[in-house]
Amino acid sequence: MTAQPTGLREQKKQATRAALREAALRLAMTHGPENVRVDDIAEAAGVSPRTYNNYFSSREQAIVAAVTAEREARVAAAIAARPTGVGLADAVADAIVEQYTDPGEHHRDALLMITTHPALRAAFVDTAGTVEHPLADAIAHRLGDTDPHTARVLAASVAAAIRIALHQWVQPSTASPTTSGLVVPAGSLPDLLRAALAPLAPALDAAEERARQRSPQ
Amino acid sequence: MTAQPTGLREQKKQATRAALREAALRLAMTHGPENVRVDDIAEAAGVSPRTYNNYFSSREQAIVAAVTAEREARVAAAIAARPTGVGLADAVADAIVEQYTDPGEHHRDALLMITTHPALRAAFVDTAGTVEHPLADAIAHRLGDTDPHTARVLAASVAAAIRIALHQWVQPSTASPTTSGLVVPAGSLPDLLRAALAPLAPALDAAEERARQRSPQ
DNA sequence: AAAGAAAAGTGCGTGCACGCAAGTTTGCGT
DNA sequence: ACGCAAACTTGCGTGCACGCACTTTTCTTT
Numbered sequence A, B: 001m002t003a004q005p006t007g008l009r010e011q012k013k014q015a016t017r018a019a020l021r022e023a024a025l026r027l028a029m030t031h032g033p034e035n036v037r038v039d040d041i042a043e044a045a046g047v048s049p050r051t052y053n054n055y056f057s058s059r060e061q062a063i064v065a066a067v068t069a070e071r072e073a074r075v076a077a078a079i080a081a082r083p084t085g086v087g088l089a090d091a092v093a094d095a096i097v098e099q100y101t102d103p104g105e106h107h108r109d110a111l112l113m114i115t116t117h118p119a120l121r122a123a124f125v126d127t128a129g130t131v132e133h134p135l136a137d138a139i140a141h142r143l144g145d146t147d148p149h150t151a152r153v154l155a156a157s158v159a160a161a162i163r164i165a166l167h168q169w170v171q172p173s174t175a176s177p178t179t180s181g182l183v184v185p186a187g188s189l190p191d192l193l194r195a196a197l198a199p200l201a202p203a204l205d206a207a208e209e210r211a212r213q214r215s216p217q
Numbered sequence C: 001a002a003a004g005a006a007a008a009g010t011g012c013g014t015g016c017a018c019g020c021a022a023g024t025t026t027g028c029g030t
Numbered sequence D: 001a002c003g004c005a006a007a008c009t010t011g012c013g014t015g016c017a018c019g020c021a022c023t024t025t026t027c028t029t030t
Helices: A008-031 A038-045 A049-055 A059-068 A071-081 A088-104 A108-116 A118-142 A148-170 A189-214 B008-031 B038-045 B049-055 B059-068 B071-081 B088-104 B108-116 B118-142 B148-170 B189-214
Strands: none
Touching (some): A059 A118, B008 B038, B071 B118, B088 B118, B148 B189
């Protein structure tokens, strides 16, 4: 699915993209994000500044992309990989948690830099929106490819939930005890993700149920 | 709620904001959006270009704001106004449809301009995100103000659904018949909104049910 | 293999977003 | 009424995003 033009052209494009985001991260780590201009990144990656802008529409995006690279596609693949027996809500939650838990390994210090710089934080949180389209495809396929509209709404909602979880995660923990007394002190990302996705479970399962009724067996 | 600093200061601020967005719309309508610079808008509104940027962070935002002004607050108020008897999902859907149906009246030609210019279209669709915070407050209040996290996720999901509906609405109608044969040919905005919100109804109602169980009566 | 189409890279120019450090207005306490 | 502190406005400078036209590279067709 989603046919790949697997040519030399696409290869080079991905190579350029990777070179750009890695150069961006490396320079940001060494000199600090404020002291890196796009010209520097472009030069380090061996392309013109204009080409840089053909790949990333903001400086922060390039830096953050080095940490979140390809995550979107992996999420979609992970959902597709879940056995059809498990419910849609669980399949989505498990796949997302799986893909969002690990990746900080090699980039632990990079994540620290991101969380300490507001502009990078915003860009990082915004990466949640990137999963929307792959996610919509994955959900639609799982719902039997009838009514892609529902899948799209659900995917957008899931993306929004992810965004909220990321937002809470990178927040400098303003653990303000509300009147209810119940405070979630910015826990681990997996917990935040599951907590954010939980309210959507009824919608996901209901959609699955409707799809099942429509095409029985 | 949401105390207003009701001073002369706030008054002037709102006046400036209104002057800016109306100037932006007027100039865009007469000269075309491409031929309007922020300096022109600022001059027409009687402020400096720098002040303009204190109110709007993009040129398109100012133009679009003239059409979508205050809609967010009105949505929140409309939800609060629904009787507590009606279910949360219906309350939200009704309030949103109510606030998104009418407003094009005085701005019919403005909307035509927006839909015909890609940059304005994007800005217009992005206004959906603005309702998120007021919406979260309204939903949280309706859920009894316990666990604001759920309300936030639901609000973000609703905002995402609105965004999708707006996107479909302003789309130049690529009515591609899918394999299922069932095609929604970019209908009226109320219909699109209800269709986009429908998949979220189970989640909204489930949250309401949980809130009811938690604090019975 | 050669030519033509398609797509990616590049240089340039323009308008813009935004940090910063003033200057100006509003609000509040006494 | 006075004056101080906070909020809003403004000018300036810097780096940036992006449209456009053009060159270079890759893919396709014959």
